[in-house]
Amino acid sequence: MKKVQREIFYVFSPFLRVFHWIMVASIIILFVTGLLITKPAGILATEPTATSMSVDLIRNIHFTVAYIFLAAFILKVYGFIINKGDRLFPHFWRGYFYAQTVDVALHYMFLRNEHASYLRNPLARSSYVLLYVLVAIEFFTGFAMYLMTEPDAFSTQLFAWVNVVLGGEMITHYVHHYVAWFIILFAIGHIYMVIRAEFMEGESEVSSMFAGTKILAHHPLDEDDVDPDELDNADRLKRWTNVGEGISKIRNVGGN
Amino acid sequence: MEKRETMWESYRRRGLSRRTFIKGCVALTSLMGLSSGMVSKVVEAAETKQLPVVIWIHGHECTGCDESFIRSAAPLASDLILNNVALEYDHLLSAGSGEPFEEHLEKTIQAYNGKYILAVEGAVATKGSGIYCMSGGHPFLETLQRAAKGAAAIIAYGTCAVSGGIQSAAPNPTGSAGIGHFIGAKDVVNVPGCPPIPEVMTGVVMHVALFGKLPPLDSQGRPKQFYGNRIHDTCYRRPFFDAGLFADSYDDAGSKAGWCLYKLGCRGPETYNSCGNIRWFQGMSYPVQSGAPCIGCANANFWNQGPFSDRLPKYGPLGDIDKIGAGLAVATTAGVAAHGVLSVYQRSRRDAEAAESDEVKGGEDK
Numbered sequence: 001m002k003k004v005q006r007e008i009f010y011v012f013s014p015f016l017r018v019f020h021w022i023m024v025a026s027i028i029i030l031f032v033t034g035l036l037i038t039k040p041a042g043i044l045a046t047e048p049t050a051t052s053m054s055v056d057l058i059r060n061i062h063f064t065v066a067y068i069f070l071a072a073f074i075l076k077v078y079g080f081i082i083n084k085g086d087r088l089f090p091h092f093w094r095g096y097f098y099a100q101t102v103d104v105a106l107h108y109m110f111l112r113n114e115h116a117s118y119l120r121n122p123l124a125r126s127s128y129v130l131l132y133v134l135v136a137i138e139f140f141t142g143f144a145m146y147l148m149t150e151p152d153a154f155s156t157q158l159f160a161w162v163n164v165v166l167g168g169e170m171i172t173h174y175v176h177h178y179v180a181w182f183i184i185l186f187a188i189g190h191i192y193m194v195i196r197a198e199f200m201e202g203e204s205e206v207s208s209m210f211a212g213t214k215i216l217a218h219h220p221l222d223e224d225d226v227d228p229d230e231l232d233n234a235d236r237l238k239r240w241t242n243v244g245e246g247i248s249k250i251r252n253v254g255g256n
Numbered sequence: 257m258e259k260r261e262t263m264w265e266s267y268r269r270r271g272l273s274r275r276t277f278i279k280g281c282v283a284l285t286s287l288m289g290l291s292s293g294m295v296s297k298v299v300e301a302a303e304t305k306q307l308p309v310v311i312w313i314h315g316h317e318c319t320g321c322d323e324s325f326i327r328s329a330a331p332l333a334s335d336l337i338l339n340n341v342a343l344e345y346d347h348l349l350s351a352g353s354g355e356p357f358e359e360h361l362e363k364t365i366q367a368y369n370g371k372y373i374l375a376v377e378g379a380v381a382t383k384g385s386g387i388y389c390m391s392g393g394h395p396f397l398e399t400l401q402r403a404a405k406g407a408a409a410i411i412a413y414g415t416c417a418v419s420g421g422i423q424s425a426a427p428n429p430t431g432s433a434g435i436g437h438f439i440g441a442k443d444v445v446n447v448p449g450c451p452p453i454p455e456v457m458t459g460v461v462m463h464v465a466l467f468g469k470l471p472p473l474d475s476q477g478r479p480k481q482f483y484g485n486r487i488h489d490t491c492y493r494r495p496f497f498d499a500g501l502f503a504d505s506y507d508d509a510g511s512k513a514g515w516c517l518y519k520l521g522c523r524g525p526e527t528y529n530s531c532g533n534i535r536w537f538q539g540m541s542y543p544v545q546s547g548a549p550c551i552g553c554a555n556a557n558f559w560n561q562g563p564f565s566d567r568l569p570k571y572g573p574l575g576d577i578d579k580i581g582a583g584l585a586v587a588t589t590a591g592v593a594a595h596g597v598l599s600v601y602q603r604s605r606r607d608a609e610a611a612e613s614d615e616v617k618g619g620e621d622k
Contacts, residue, residue: 160475
């Protein structure tokens with residue numbers, strides 16, 4: 001077997017990883033309960049005392065999970081503050097960002113054999129910004145509807161403008177519903193892309209969201225985006241990670 | 257102009273007892289949506305404040321709001337316009353007509369400049385210089401602006417006056433719009449509804465008349481005491497919603513049992529009004545109670561949000577969004593699967609090429 005030298009990069013803090021999986025669970029639960037609130041399932045029992053489907057319960061699950069999701073965001077913020085690798089923004093303000101995006105896009109369109117190696121490629125970076133925009137829309141429209149049971153409350157005043165901007169609460173309902181579907185479409189694309197990157201390009205996209213580290217055969221262009229101090233951490237990891245056949249974990253691939 | 261009476265003076269002139277007067281004040285307090293602790297303030301105002309002059313004008317509308325208004329039972333609409341306010345001008349209720357009547361409007365505007373309450377029903381037709389709605393030889397827009405200039409307070413009655421009404425539904429050939437943009441920086445109370453609830457109409461005008469100021473308003477200029485709750489949150493059918501018991505059609509068992517009308521397109525969850533609290537015609541009924549889903553008639557733009565019998569996911573310009581969403585999800589899944597297959601093919605070709613070039617290199621080395 002051909003010997004490939006790989007190096008370890010510590011990218012995601014535990015806070016980001018935990019947040020990510022809470023987000024996954026939240027989105028699934030919110031989506032399913034949301035559909036059921038919009039269009040409650042038919043009930044089989046006709047006796048009111050024997051209802052199998054409580055819309056009240058489903059709504060409460062939806063609201064509770066929404067709050068948990070929102071609360072979990074604090075983890076993301078904390079990770080963002082303490083760890084450079086949690087801040088893999090799209091560098092819109094850099095000229096090379098666009099050239100790199102084109103490079104990656106051409107590869108995904110099969111017009112190039114491969115694209116340069118990244119810790120997170122520029123196209124992915126942009127797509128995560130899009131996801132957060134969609135989630136923010138859900139957040140604002142959701143609370144605008146939820147809190148309006150008490151139009152006078154202070155918390156309501158923070159969100160009531162959404163209904164005005166969108167032109168009525170009816171519109172808020174359907175923006176919330178349409179955007180939920182866009183998030184699902186994003187999720188399908190996201191799951192495919194990370195699996196593809198993991199198993200076809202060896203970019204450890206999936207495993208890094210569990211382990212926090214990426215083990216790459218190629219030197220990533222955006223290496224500077226992670227904190228070099230964390231490399232000690234990676235060294236420690238090296239000791240207990242079993243080194244597979246043909247994979248030696250070497251920090252410096254220089255000279256290769 | 258002669259000195260105007262207070263409400264108390266008008267009661268005495270008609271030989272009504274103090275007891276009757278106090279009872280009237282208590283009734284007024286409750287219909288204005290105020291707490292019982294406010295009775296003394298209402299009595300005080302009724303004793304000392306002269307009956308306010310009211311000018312009531314009608315624009316682009318169906319006068320359905322008046323039909324609602326004259327059915328107010330507590331107090332009787334007749335009581336209100338004859339005893340509680342000095343109604344000087346009203347297209348529909350005044351006995352006078354013709355030129356003397358129009359002249360009286362001008363006189364009233366001048367005599368009570370800055371003191372009268374202006375009640376407006378109907379939208380403003382803006383296209384064609386306002387020729388689509390004229391009365392007394394003037395476009396309504398002109399009359400409105402003239403009357404609004406000297407008004408102490410303006411009450412916009414009905415969804416037409418508030419936000420344009422049914423005649424402003426797409427494509428809106430008359431360019432109808434609510435009065436808000438045409439009255440300058442005047443205080444205005446929005447009382448939407450198609451029509452508003454009778455007691456809400458009388459309650460708002462009495463509040464302005466007695467206290468000389470507008471009732472507390474929400475962000476959309478509606479009186480909080482009447483528009484502070486969703487119909488959905490005050491609906492007596494809400495327990496059926498919570499339990500998941502729905503009428504699926506207008507004539508099924510659920511409908512007969514009085515279950516929730518959510519699936520029939522009820523707009524209760526987006527509509528703010530007092531239908532669920534005070535209901536209509538002395539608490540007799542309201543649309544949901546009679547088995548008809550709420551159409552959200554107090555909402556701006558409700559006329560463009562049809563069909564009224566649909567909610568999400570079926571409702572909306574694109575059709576059933578859940579079907580579209582599921583279709584897109586399937587298409588996306590198929591798309592990424594195809595992309596995956598092509599990627600595998602691309603990689604195998606890439607590897608083959610690499611191996612080939614390695615071989616060539618290897619050959620050169622030898």
